[in-house]
Amino acid sequence: MWVILFGVLSACSSSLLWGQDARTLALLKQHAAHNPLKISYAARPVSNRKVSLTFRFEQNPSYGIIVKPEPNLDVVKGESSILPAKLVPANLQKQAKSPYYGEIAPMTVTVERTPGLQGRITYFFCHKKDGFCARKTDKVDLRLP
Secondary structure, three states, X not given: OHHHHHHHHHHHHHHHXXXXXXXXXXXXXXXXXXXXXXXXXXXXXXOOOEEEEEEEEEEOXXXXXXXXXXXXXXXXXXXXXXXXXXXXXXXXXXXXXXOEEOOOOOEXXXXXXXXXXXXXXXXXXXXXXXXXXXXXXXXXXXXXX
């Protein structure tokens, strides 16, 4: 974790120290426009009050999802989490000789049927060609059956 954090911090601080903060901001805007990770979900009723949510993740091949810290998924209403703990993908196997994931396995959670829920996944990513790394939180509004 320290190596990745140091890499992100040193890249940002060296850009700022050498007056290249405009380049750093341009890279940030460029990579913010492209989604490193596409999130989708399926909702299935379990009972009258509960619904099962399965989240799937499609990785953009130009980006790598960093192994440490692990991506985590939360289900929130407003700003409050409704899960007892954030979910971490089950397959945290890194690729051989690579700091990135291969694929993030689908994650399933059962929640109370409540209007206004949102799924949020937080992860660190790097652009494989530029070496630009950042933290990102993607959100998806959940429509429950």
